[in-house]
Amino acid sequence: MTIDKRLLRLQDVDLEIHRLRHRRDILESGEELRAARERSGTVEALLGELQMERDEVASQQKRMEHDDDALGQKIEAEQKRMFGGTIVNTRELNAIESEIRNLKDRVSRLEDDLLVLMERREELDTGITSAEAELVIARADLARLQASTTTEITEIDTDLTTKLAARGPWVEQIDEELLELYDEVRTSPKQHGVGAAGLDEGGACLGCHEKLSPLELSQLKKAGTETTRCPYCRRILVQ
Ligand SMILES: [Zn+2]
Numbered sequence: 313m314t315i316d317k318r319l320l321r322l323q324d325v326d327l328e329i330h331r332l333r334h335r336r337d338i339l340e341s342g343e344e345l346r347a348a349r350e351r352s353g354t355v356e357a358l359l360g361e362l363q364m365e366r367d368e369v370a371s372q373q374k375r376m377e378h379d380d381d382a383l384g385q386k387i388e389a390e391q392k393r394m395f396g397g398t399i400v401n402t403r404e405l406n407a408i409e410s411e412i413r414n415l416k417d418r419v420s421r422l423e424d425d426l427l428v429l430m431e432r433r434e435e436l437d438t439g440i441t442s443a444e445a446e447l448v449i450a451r452a453d454l455a456r457l458q459a460s461t462t463t464e465i466t467e468i469d470t471d472l473t474t475k476l477a478a479r480g481p482w483v484e485q486i487d488e489e490l491l492e493l494y495d496e497v498r499t500s501p502k503q504h505g506v507g508a509a510g511l512d513e514g515g516a517c518l519g520c521h522e523k524l525s526p527l528e529l530s531q532l533k534k535a536g537t538e539t540t541r542c543p544y545c546r547r548i549l550v551q
Contacts, residue, residue, distance in 0.1 A: 316508075316548075316550040316551065317550060318482055318485050318486055319486055319490065319494060319508045319548065319550055320508055320509075320510060320550050321482055322479065322482040322483065322486065322494075322508075323494075323498075323506065323507065323508045323509075325475055325478050325479050325482065326479070326498065326505060326507075327505055327506065328471075328475050329472065329475045329476065329479070330504075330505035332468050332471055332472050332475065333472070335464075335468060336465060336468045336469075336472075339461050339464055339465050339468075340465070342461075344457060344461070345454070345457055345458065345461060348450070348453055348454040348457050349454060351450050351453075351454075352447065352450040352451055352453075352454050355443060355446045355447045355450050356447055358443050359440065359443040359444060359447055362436055362439045362440045362443055363440060365436055366433060366436040366437065366440060369429055369432055369433045369436060370433065372429060373426065373429050373430065373433065376422060376425065376426050376429065377426070379422060380419065380422055380423065380426065383415055383418055383419045383422065384419065386415055387412055387415045387416060387419070390408055390411055390412045390415065391412060393408055394408045394409065394412070490539055490548070493507075493539065493548060494507040494508055494548055495507065497546060497547055497548060503545070503547065506519050506547060507547060507548060508547060508548040508549075508550055509542065509545075509547045509548070509549060509550065510549075510550045510551075511524070511549060511550075511551060515529050517542040517544060517545060517547065517549060519542055519545050519547040520542060520544050520545035520547070522542070522544035522545070524542075524543070528543055532549065532551060533551075
């Protein structure tokens, strides 16, 4: 195996380390946890609003039912008076009759309103049931995420230890100057942790996927043991 090929093996290990560290950063920053917490909070707030409105509607309904009862009793009393036989005066009887009609109109309007209110209450009850179910799921997701985040960080740390140890033997086999250049390239911005790349069969750099011209390829061949770099992304090219 040439030194350059060893550099590619080191690159594989380093990319894995790069990926693990990136994942660890995301977990540590708690972005996913924050989103899950927010989701749970939103559902909780919605549920609170629905419950509050349902309670208001329920007490309004109770008041109206009470009024309905009172009106019913009043009608009954007036009817008793009308048919009781104690009142014979026609004008007085007419007045009672008109009062009963009035009361019945009020009952009819009240019962219409009551019906609308009961429909709203039914809607709210349905909304509350589904919000409660959603909240159970959101809270379970949050709890699972909290637990799994801790587990995943521990696993990543174990993996990182292994990968960092695996780096050692490759590093020892690579020329110090080449290693320095490789580290410099892979840690520079926009290189995404890639310092060395191979060439594919068509002569394209596997780091940036730019195809090298025949002239560039022939210059590369002539370079022999000298370190060569991709003319496009400046990564070390391994032939
Ligand atoms: Zn390139």
